[in-house]
Amino acid sequence: MKQSIQQMLQCIFIMSIILPAMLIAPDSAWALQAHGAREGIYVHQMAHVFFFFSLLYLYRDFRRSTSIGRGWNYLMWFCLFLMAWNIVAFTGHAVAAYLAPEYIAQAASYFHSRLIGPLNGIKAVFYITRFDHLLLVPAFFFLYMGLRNLYISVEHEQEASEEGGKS
Amino acid sequence: MTGLPLLPSILVDMLGSIADLFFAFLAMRYAYLLTRKQQENFLWGYLFYICIAISAFSISRAAGHLVKQFLFISGNNDIWHVISPYSGGVNTLMLISVSAVTLFYHKGVQSHQVIAKKAAKLKQANFLLEEAAEKMRALNQNLEEINTHLEEKVKERTAELSRSEEKFRHLFSASKDMVYFCNTNQEITDINESGLEMLGYGPNDHPGLRLQDIFANDGALATFFNFMQRDGYIKDFEAEFKRKDDSIIIVLLSATAIKDEKGNIVSCEGIAKDLTKVKTMMEQLAASEKMASVGQMAAGVAHEINTPLGIILGYAQLMMDDFDKDSEPYQNLLVIERQTKASRKIVADLLKFSRQTGSARENLDLNEILTDVVAVTEHNLHLDHIQVHLDLAENLPPVVGDAEKLRQVFVNLINNAHHAMEEQGRGDIYISSWFDPDKKQVIARVRDTGHGIPDDVQARIFDPFFTTKPVGKGTGLGLSVSYGIVQDHGGIIEVESPVQDKKTEKTFPGTAFTIRLPEATDTEAVHLEKDN
Numbered sequence: 001m002k003q004s005i006q007q008m009l010q011c012i013f014i015m016s017i018i019l020p021a022m023l024i025a026p027d028s029a030w031a032l033q034a035h036g037a038r039e040g041i042y043v044h045q046m047a048h049v050f051f052f053f054s055l056l057y058l059y060r061d062f063r064r065s066t067s068i069g070r071g072w073n074y075l076m077w078f079c080l081f082l083m084a085w086n087i088v089a090f091t092g093h094a095v096a097a098y099l100a101p102e103y104i105a106q107a108a109s110y111f112h113s114r115l116i117g118p119l120n121g122i123k124a125v126f127y128i129t130r131f132d133h134l135l136l137v138p139a140f141f142f143l144y145m146g147l148r149n150l151y152i153s154v155e156h157e158q159e160a161s162e163e164g165g166k167s
Numbered sequence: 168m169t170g171l172p173l174l175p176s177i178l179v180d181m182l183g184s185i186a187d188l189f190f191a192f193l194a195m196r197y198a199y200l201l202t203r204k205q206q207e208n209f210l211w212g213y214l215f216y217i218c219i220a221i222s223a224f225s226i227s228r229a230a231g232h233l234v235k236q237f238l239f240i241s242g243n244n245d246i247w248h249v250i251s252p253y254s255g256g257v258n259t260l261m262l263i264s265v266s267a268v269t270l271f272y273h274k275g276v277q278s279h280q281v282i283a284k285k286a287a288k289l290k291q292a293n294f295l296l297e298e299a300a301e302k303m304r305a306l307n308q309n310l311e312e313i314n315t316h317l318e319e320k321v322k323e324r325t326a327e328l329s330r331s332e333e334k335f336r337h338l339f340s341a342s343k344d345m346v347y348f349c350n351t352n353q354e355i356t357d358i359n360e361s362g363l364e365m366l367g368y369g370p371n372d373h374p375g376l377r378l379q380d381i382f383a384n385d386g387a388l389a390t391f392f393n394f395m396q397r398d399g400y401i402k403d404f405e406a407e408f409k410r411k412d413d414s415i416i417i418v419l420l421s422a423t424a425i426k427d428e429k430g431n432i433v434s435c436e437g438i439a440k441d442l443t444k445v446k447t448m449m450e451q452l453a454a455s456e457k458m459a460s461v462g463q464m465a466a467g468v469a470h471e472i473n474t475p476l477g478i479i480l481g482y483a484q485l486m487m488d489d490f491d492k493d494s495e496p497y498q499n500l501l502v503i504e505r506q507t508k509a510s511r512k513i514v515a516d517l518l519k520f521s522r523q524t525g526s527a528r529e530n531l532d533l534n535e536i537l538t539d540v541v542a543v544t545e546h547n548l549h550l551d552h553i554q555v556h557l558d559l560a561e562n563l564p565p566v567v568g569d570a571e572k573l574r575q576v577f578v579n580l581i582n583n584a585h586h587a588m589e590e591q592g593r594g595d596i597y598i599s600s601w602f603d604p605d606k607k608q609v610i611a612r613v614r615d616t617g618h619g620i621p622d623d624v625q626a627r628i629f630d631p632f633f634t635t636k637p638v639g640k641g642t643g644l645g646l647s648v649s650y651g652i653v654q655d656h657g658g659i660i661e662v663e664s665p666v667q668d669k670k671t672e673k674t675f676p677g678t679a680f681t682i683r684l685p686e687a688t689d690t691e692a693v694h695l696e697k698d699n
Contacts, residue, residue, distance in 0.1 A: 040255060047262040054269040061273045105170065110239045111177065114170040123171075130176035133183020140190035143221065147197035147214065154204050 045093055052086040055079045069153055074146030081139035085132055092129030095122050181236050184229030191225040194218050209279035213272060220268045224261035231258055345418070345439040351432060353378040365418075365441050367411035374411075383407040383415050391420070395435060399424045408439065417442045450626045461631050462651065465517040473514050480507040516644045517631070530565040530687050531573065533600055533609050540577040541598065544585070548596065553588055558599040566609050566684040568656040576652050579645040580613040580680050586636065587617025587678065607686045608658075614679035620664040628662065658684040 059079035062072055103123065105116045115127055195218035201211035231254035238247040339346050345362030349355045354377050360370040366381060368374050382388040387406045394401040404420045422437030483503045490497040541555055548555060581596065588594030597614040620628060627633050629650040634643035653660040664678040 040252065040259070044255060044259045044262070047259045047266065051262050051266040051269070054266040058269045058272050061276060104173065110236075110242070111174050113173040113177075115173060117170040119171065127171050127176070130173070131179050133179050133187070137183050137186040137190065140187050140194065140221070140225065143218070144190040144194040144197065147194045147201065147218065150211075150214075151197045151201050151204065154201060158204070 041093060041097065045090055048086045048090040048093070052083050052090075055083045055086065059083070069149070071146045071149035071151075071153060074142045074149060078139050078142035078146055081135050081142060085135040085139055088129050088132045088135055091125060092132060095126045095129065098122050099126050177236060180232050184225075184232045187225040187229045188222075191218070191222040195222045209275065209282070213275050213279075217265070217268055217272070220261070220265040224258075224265045227254070227257045227261040231255070342438075344441070346437075347439070348434060348436045349378060350434050355381075356434070362439070365410075365416065365439070366408065367414070381408045383409040391422070395422065395424045395432065399426065399432075405442070406439075417446050447626065457630070465631065469514040469517040473511070473518075476507055476511050476514065480504060480511065483507060513644075516648055527569045527571075528567050529570070531568055531570050532563065533566055533573075533611055533684065534559045534563050536570060536573050537577060537598055537600060537611060540574055540581060544578065544581045548581075548585055551585065551589055552593040553585060554595050556595060556597045558597065560599075560601040563600055563602055564609055565687040566656070567687045568684065569652075572652045573656070576649040576682065577611070577613065579649045583645065583680075584613060584615035584617060584678070587615050587619075591617070602686070603683075606683075608683045609686055610681060610683050612679055612681045614666055614677060616675070616677040619676055619678050620662065625662060625664065629660075653682055653684070656684055658682055 056079075059076055062076050062079065099122060103116050105114050115123055117123075119127075195215070198211065198215040198218040201208075202215045205211055231250075234250065234254070235247050238244065238250075339359050342359055343361050345359065345365050347355050347358040347362055354375070358376070363370060363372060363374075366374075366376070378391075379385075379388055382391070384407055387404075391401060391404060391406065394404070400421075400423045402421045404422075406418055406420050407415050408418050410416060418439040419442050420437060420439045422435055424432045425434045425436065427433050483500050487497055487500045487504065490500065537557070537559060541557060545555055581598075584594075584596050588596075594616045596616075598612070599614075600609070600611045602609055624635065629646050630643075631647040632643035633647075650660055659682070661681045661683070662678065663681070666675045666677055666679045667673070668675065
């Protein structure tokens with residue numbers, strides 16, 4: 001018991017010296033890893049992949065284990081649309097990296113901005129992926145519809161059971 | 168200028184962001200309502216968390232996009248470039264959060280299923296338990312009913328038993344006859360108070376008697392056992408029981424042997440009735456009958472003897488005239504005359520005893536007779552230091568009878584009392600009278616404090632010529648004559664020795680004679696003459 005307390009005190013002593021030294025002199029000698037600007041997009045893209053597979057897993061679970069009903073069907077559609085959105089968003093982010101900023105011409109008004117031609121595959125994909133809300137909004141709509149239907153079905157079930165109980 | 172306008176994408180982005188927010192919050196609302204509706208349902212809770220994450224994600228994304236569009240529209244692109252990394256970072260974070268929450272759905276559901284399965288099992292177990300409890304309750308109710316019924320039955324049986332026990336206990340304790348139980352060792356295990364009293368013990372005594380202790384006669388005990396062994400019972404067996412003070416009582420005994428299933432006697436129970444008084448009464452009755460016979464015989468004899476005695480006396484007196492008074496024949500004739508007169512007196516007494524002499528009947532005051540008798544005898548009594556105590560009831564109703572004969576009765580009784588106390592040189596005579604309105608009897612009692620009359624003599628005292636006095640002191644006719652006179656008056660004469668005080672139940676030495684005479688029904692004097 002005494003030994004462990006002594007070890008703990010030694011640790012605190014060492015840390016109390018090292019941490020201020022690191023803050024005062026953050027030299028490369030301390031081997032801190034730097035995070036460049038590109039790391040953000042990589043993390044975001046990985047998050048999309050992670051989200052995609054988690055949705056795929058959820059979809060699989062819905063199909064496999066969840067009860068049959070319109071509400072659950074809507075939720076499955078939600079998964080599918082959101083997965084699709086992830087693909088689109090991932091693609092959009094990916095192609096954006098290959099697209100130089102000068103390809104977007106901003107006129108006097110932002111509304112009049114244009115993607116400068118000539119159009120190629122990357123530009124076309126980039127342009128299409130900018131409409132990702134066409135997948136995201138239906139996905140959220142299906143989520144709303146799914147939960148609404150589930151709520152209505154539960155409400156009906158309760159009413160039916162209450163009526164059964166009364167009769 | 169070739170290219171594609173970005174306006175559609177801008178508009179879709181702005182409107183889409185708004186729509187995203189709208190649907191995400193609507194979905195969250197329904198998810199929340201679901202959790203309210205079925206709070207215990209894990210799935211709704213989980214979907215609610217997904218919706219929260221989605222809403223947060225939509226806020227981060229839509230808000231970011233809308234801010235971006237508005238900044239671009241307003242030409243503040245530089246500001247967006249500052250905000251952009253933060254917006255993107257939060258958006259990425261939300262994306263990961265939603266993914267993480269989504270990913271845990273499966274495990275959550277699995278856990279929920281396991282829990283639900285366990286809950287279902289628990290529910291089933293609970294249901295079975297409730298069912299069992301219900302059965303137990305029903306069983307318990309049945310048991311309670313049975314119990315209540317049983318309690319009632321037990322109470323009823325107990326009450327019956329109690330009543331029966333009380334009845335037999337009362338019969339046992341209130342019986343005036345001896346009731347006893349004995350074991351195979353002939354030990355009396357239980358005996359009622361009457362039995363103890365009969366044997367001279369107090370009600371709280373536990374003498375620990377055996378049958379051989381109370382049977383006065385070993386032969387009778389052997390006979391008793393023979394009957395019990397042979398027949399299992401004995402009925403109306405006359406035996407003598409020995410009391411605590413070694414006096415003997417005569418009992419009529421009935422007993423039954425109690426046998427086990429093998430036929431062995433395990434105990435016996437018996438009832439004994441005290442016949443001593445009945446026996447005494449029977450003896451008295453027999454004596455009375457005997458005296459009646461003797462009286463009749465005496466009357467006949469007296470009647471036959473009286474005439475020759477008269478002739479002898481007459482001739483003796485006639486012859487006495489022929490001789491000189493100093494001559495020897497005269498003296499002899501004098502002896503004849505005296506003895507003849509003595510014989511005539513005996514004959515006259517015999518006739519009185521047998522009521523063959525005439526008697527007068529008139530209304531009499533018994534107190535007057537008693538006072539006269541005391542006046543005559545008191546002097547002699549005082550000579551022997553005997554005190555007379557008179558306790559005469561006032562307003563005593565009259566009796567019908569012959570005053571002279573009744574005086575003779577009381578003189579006899581006082582003389583007997585006198586003789587009984589003569590040896591001790593002192594004593595008391597208590598003379599009392601009273602009226603018993605129930606029996607309509609006038610009662611006179613003469614009690615002395617003398618030596619008393621032994622039990623074996625009591626039955627014979629009214630016999631003619633029976634006397635305990637020395638020769639020449641009495642003829643043995645006094646009490647016989649008194650008996651005859653009282654009988655002639657329709658009365659009863661009773662003797663008690665030693666004397667027991669009915670109030671205090673104390674026993675005094677001495678003898679008491681009680682004479683009960685019927686109250687006069689006719690106020691007119693009745694005069695009857697009956698010649699011999």
